[in-house]
Amino acid sequence: MSENVELIRIPNQPIPTVRHIDPYDSFRGKETPLVIDNGSTNIRFGFATSANPASSTNVVAKFKERKQNKPLLLFGDAVDVESGARTQARTPWEGDVQLNFDALENALDYAFIHLGIDTPSIEHPVLMTERLASPLHSRSLTSELLFELYSVPSLTYCVDAVMSFYHNHLPTPPVPFTSDGIVVSFNTASTSVIPILHGKGLMSHAKRIPWGATQANDYLLKLIQLKYPTFPTRVMPQQTNWVLQNHCEFSADYPSLLRTLKDPAQLRLYEKVIQFPFSAPTTEEKTEEELARITERRREQGRKLQELAAKAREEKLQQKESDLQYLTALRERREEESKKEWTILLREEGFDNDAALDSTIKKLETDVKKSRKKDTDGDEMQEDVPTYPLLDVPDEELDEDGIKEKKKQRLLKAGYDARERTRKEKEREREEREAGERREEEERERDLESWAGKLRKEHEGIMTKIKERGRRRAALSDRKSAAAQARMKNIANLAADERVPKRKRKTGGGMFALADLFGADDADWAIYRKINTAAESSDEEEDLMNLQTVEAKLLAHDPTFTIEHTHASLSSQRSALMSAFRPQYEDGDFQGESILTFVMLGKARIHLSVERWRVCEAWFSPTMAGVDSAGLGEVLQNILGRFSDAEKARLVKNVFVTGGPSKLPGLIPRLQASLRPILPPEMPLAIVRAADPLNDAWRGMADFAKTDEFPKYGVTKAEYEEWGGERIKRWWGGNWNSSVSI
Amino acid sequence: MLQRTLTTCVRETKPPKGSGKKKLAVAAESDPSTPPVPTLAEQLSYLHYARPFKNPYYTKNVNRRAKNLKAVLTQERERERVERERRRQEREERMEVDGATEDDVPEEDLPTYSSIEAPPSVLPQRKYCDVTGLEGPYTDPATGLRYHDKSIYELIKSLSTSAAKDYLSARGVNPIVK
Numbered sequence: 077m078s079e080n081v082e083l084i085r086i087p088n089q090p091i092p093t094v095r096h097i098d099p100y101d102s103f104r105g106k107e108t109p110l111v112i113d114n115g116s117t118n119i120r121f122g123f124a125t126s127a128n129p130a131s132s133t134n135v136v137a138k139f140k141e142r143k144q145n146k147p148l149l150l151f152g153d154a155v156d157v158e159s160g161a162r163t164q165a166r167t168p169w170e171g172d173v174q175l176n177f178d179a180l181e182n183a184l185d186y187a188f189i190h191l192g193i194d195t196p197s198i199e200h201p202v203l204m205t206e207r208l209a210s211p212l213h214s215r216s217l218t219s220e221l222l223f224e225l226y227s228v229p230s231l232t233y234c235v236d237a238v239m240s241f242y243h244n245h246l247p248t249p250p251v252p253f254t255s256d257g258i259v260v261s262f263n264t265a266s267t268s269v270i271p272i273l274h275g276k277g278l279m280s281h282a283k284r285i286p287w288g289a290t291q292a293n294d295y296l297l298k299l300i301q302l303k304y305p306t307f308p309t310r311v312m313p314q315q316t317n318w319v320l321q322n323h324c325e326f327s328a329d330y331p332s333l334l335r336t337l338k339d340p341a342q343l344r345l346y347e348k349v350i351q352f353p354f355s356a357p358t359t360e361e362k363t364e365e366e367l368a369r370i371t372e373r374r375r376e377q378g379r380k381l382q383e384l385a386a387k388a389r390e391e392k393l394q395q396k397e398s399d400l401q402y403l404t405a406l407r408e409r410r411e412e413e414s415k416k417e418w419t420i421l422l423r424e425e426g427f428d429n430d431a432a433l434d435s436t437i438k439k440l441e442t443d444v445k446k447s448r449k450k451d452t453d454g455d456e457m458q459e460d461v462p463t464y465p466l467l468d469v470p471d472e473e474l475d476e477d478g479i480k481e482k483k484k485q486r487l488l489k490a491g492y493d494a495r496e497r498t499r500k501e502k503e504r505e506r507e508e509r510e511a512g513e514r515r516e517e518e519e520r521e522r523d524l525e526s527w528a529g530k531l532r533k534e535h536e537g538i539m540t541k542i543k544e545r546g547r548r549r550a551a552l553s554d555r556k557s558a559a560a561q562a563r564m565k566n567i568a569n570l571a572a573d574e575r576v577p578k579r580k581r582k583t584g585g586g587m588f589a590l591a592d593l594f595g596a597d598d599a600d601w602a603i604y605r606k607i608n609t610a611a612e613s614s615d616e617e618e619d620l621m622n623l624q625t626v627e628a629k630l631l632a633h634d635p636t637f638t639i640e641h642t643h644a645s646l647s648s649q650r651s652a653l654m655s656a657f658r659p660q661y662e663d664g665d666f667q668g669e670s671i672l673t674f675v676m677l678g679k680a681r682i683h684l685s686v687e688r689w690r691v692c693e694a695w696f697s698p699t700m701a702g703v704d705s706a707g708l709g710e711v712l713q714n715i716l717g718r719f720s721d722a723e724k725a726r727l728v729k730n731v732f733v734t735g736g737p738s739k740l741p742g743l744i745p746r747l748q749a750s751l752r753p754i755l756p757p758e759m760p761l762a763i764v765r766a767a768d769p770l771n772d773a774w775r776g777m778a779d780f781a782k783t784d785e786f787p788k789y790g791v792t793k794a795e796y797e798e799w800g801g802e803r804i805k806r807w808w809g810g811n812w813n814s815s816v817s818i
Numbered sequence: 819m820l821q822r823t824l825t826t827c828v829r830e831t832k833p834p835k836g837s838g839k840k841k842l843a844v845a846a847e848s849d850p851s852t853p854p855v856p857t858l859a860e861q862l863s864y865l866h867y868a869r870p871f872k873n874p875y876y877t878k879n880v881n882r883r884a885k886n887l888k889a890v891l892t893q894e895r896e897r898e899r900v901e902r903e904r905r906r907q908e909r910e911e912r913m914e915v916d917g918a919t920e921d922d923v924p925e926e927d928l929p930t931y932s933s934i935e936a937p938p939s940v941l942p943q944r945k946y947c948d949v950t951g952l953e954g955p956y957t958d959p960a961t962g963l964r965y966h967d968k969s970i971y972e973l974i975k976s977l978s979t980s981a982a983k984d985y986l987s988a989r990g991v992n993p994i995v996k
Binding site for chain 1: 858860862863864865867868869870871872873885886887890891893894897928929930931933934935936937938939940941943944946949950951952953966967969970973981984985987988989990991
């Protein structure tokens with residue numbers, strides 16, 4: 077059933093190679109602008125004249141290698157090489173805000189080193205990205221870093237989304253940039269929407285949703301953990317990231333998709349199975365001969381032990397026999413010796429008087445006889461009927477000892493009689509049972525149908541009883557149910573003091589009338605079973621045992637009663653929906669050499685069906701994942717509502733999506749579906765994705781850096797020293813907070 | 819090979835004092851006791867690369883210790899509030915003086931990190947099942963989980979309280995720990 081399903085395996089990350097340093101000579105002294113796209117996930121850097129940026133994950137790890145105690149500094153993908161580095165990894169970003177400037181410093185070092193810069197200071201004007209309405213703290217520290225540590229001549233900040241838009245709508249110079257549109261930028265920890273009118277980004281109308289790729293990744297990881305709480309391996313965020321990027325998509329109409337998925341067959345169709353690697357259990361499977369050898373060895377040991385035991389018994393027996401002989405010889409000597417010497421002799425041996433000697437001899441005799449018998453034949457000893465002669469003698473004829481003897485013999489006889497009686501009863505019961513079984517068999521052979529029908533009715537009766545009991549127990553746990561209230565009433569009655577049973581008032585009289593005769597009738601004690609909720613267990617066990625016997629008989633003889641009808645399988649039946657949603661791999665599912673391996677394989681699988689769309693749906697309604705914010709559709713609606721109709725028309729003619737997560741399939745139809753209803757029907761709506769969502773921001777920045785306008789918007793070193801690190805110049809692609817118009 | 823050219827480059831331009839750190843290649847050549855094959859991590863490490871472009875006189879601002887996100891955002895909000903107050907004051911003064919409002923930069927024009935955040939949703943939310951993700955029209959009164967149909971309800975009844983709490987926290991509902 078599951079062998080035909082295509083299994084997806086998460087690929088291993090490629091091993092990073094040592095990056096070579098680009099030659100710097102072509103750029104020396106030319107003052108080409110340096111373009112750095114400082115993103116939360118990836119940092120992209122390069123000279124403005126390069127065609128492509130160099131890109132690397134924005135992660136720094138500074139740690140000491142354990143083996144040789146050498147300090148190492150790793151950047152980007154290289155961090156994955158050493159496991160120790162991964163724990164020490166720092167990224168300059170925390171979500172959307174730059175917080176860790178040591179990491180930023182190291183990242184910039186890496187960038188400059190790999191561009192081959194070897195001048196005493198950076199001699200190129202820098203164009204860098206910052207977040208939409210970035211906090212001033214971040215900006216001031218970044219500026220400080222660049223101006224004071226690296227001594228750049230000028231620094232310009234821009235918003236990456238607008239630059240990506242610029243790149244995709246490049247005007248041919250000298251036409252200025254006057255496109256209109258709405259940019260939806262999908263970032264790592266947020267999603268921003270920025271309207272652009274006449275080439276100018278309207279930051280005051282922009283909005284940011286705190287849901288981005290990291291949150292979606294975390295949500296997917298959480299869903300997987302909830303669905304598979306007992307998964308054998310730990311699922312890492314990198315793996316869910318890969319799954320998110322490759323197998324999740326937006327659905328154009330989420331509610332109708334859910335309605336199709338309600339059907340378990342459809343659920344199965346749409347699901348994707350991801351196979352995780354697992355480590356096989358390390359039990360060695362012993363071969364046949366090994367097993368045989370082990371059993372042989374065990375048997376040998378058993379035999380040896382038996383021999384030892386037999387020998388010990390023999391020795392003891394011999395010892396006892398010799399003792400017996402010695403003591404009988406002693407007794408014979410009694411005749412020979414005089415009384416005094418006899419008592420002295422006895423004392424020496426350790427006996428108090430004659431009777432003790434006799435009893436010991438008798439004991440030894442019986443022991444010897446028994447063991448002899450056991451050795452020779454293992455049959456049950458037939459007990460001869462012991463005789464009690466003294467019982468017939470009347471009391472007057474006996475002396476004291478005789479009377480004692482008689483009492484003893486009476487007791488013994490009573491015990492013996494009782495034993496006989498129980499034995500006979502047991503035999504009778506056995507015979508009855510056998511007779512009953514024989515009758516049943518005859519009945520069954522005669523008429524299978526009616527016998528099966530009778531048993532089935534019994535079976536159902538027991539099952540209903542069990543169900544009733546379960547229901548009753550559930551009802552009792554609920555404080556307000558009728559069963560619980562009845563129980564409380566019973567308890568209250570029992571505890572009440574003036575309980576006058578009607579019976580006594582009628583018959584008795586006098587002072588006995590008010591006595592509480594609760595326990596006189598046996599049926600009264602039954603009330604304790606009713607109020608004690610824990611007393612059901614013994615009944616349950618009885619019922620279950622009956623059920624089992626009935627089922628065994630049915631299974632053995634009735635061809636139409638299969639395992640599926642048994643109570644056990646009925647109660648643990650899972651609904652079709654649950655088994656489609658989260659299939660469980662049982663032991664009987666696979667055939668093959670090693671069933672255990674297959675079951676382990678099965679348990680290391682993740683079935684993703686609804687989650688594939690659920691995670692992406694969270695972009696449009698973050699409340700379903702716990703983030704209290706409006707979704708993308710609603711935010712677009714709000715933003716568009718602040719413009720007049722004419723402007724709205726200009727904006728929606730060009731809806732532009734960019735950013736890494738915009739590569740997820742199904743986004744554009746989904747946006748269409750959410751925007752179309754809120755616009756007047758004659759307004760044209762066009763949604764476009766960036767040509768290269770990841771790198772287009774950098775390209776736009778590079779393009780812009782080559783134009784003549786670029787030097788106008790930068791903050792020079794002199795201006796930095798006058799204004800501080802927070803003030804920037806306001807231009808169409810930059811932020812507006814703390815900005816000065818030129 | 820490339821590394822060697824770079825070493826010669828460095829030597830020619832005479833790096834300023836204090837910033838020239840020994841290159842890894844140079845170290846390997848001069849010290850015969852280091853292992854001949856550096857591990858991949860060592861190869862990838864750029865700790866030993868020269869950084870001539872750094873200003874050696876720059877003293878690290880101790881204040882640069884990473885403030886955490888909450889502190890930064892509260893600071894921003896404070897600044898914005900103060901700024902807003904100041905502007906309002908100015909505007910009032912100007913109104914008193916001139917009598918005519920100048921076309922000043924409107925207050926809402928200043929987007930800050932917190933003002934740009936999307937507001938909470940006002941649309942009615944759809945209810946989804948916490949376990950399967952399908953539609954979840956029913957709610958379990960004991961745990962508060964939403965479920966799709968009665969078979970899922972059976973499953974919910976058998977969940978432990980901690981598992982139920984996990985499901986709820988995926989939705990963002992964190993019940994108060996008693």
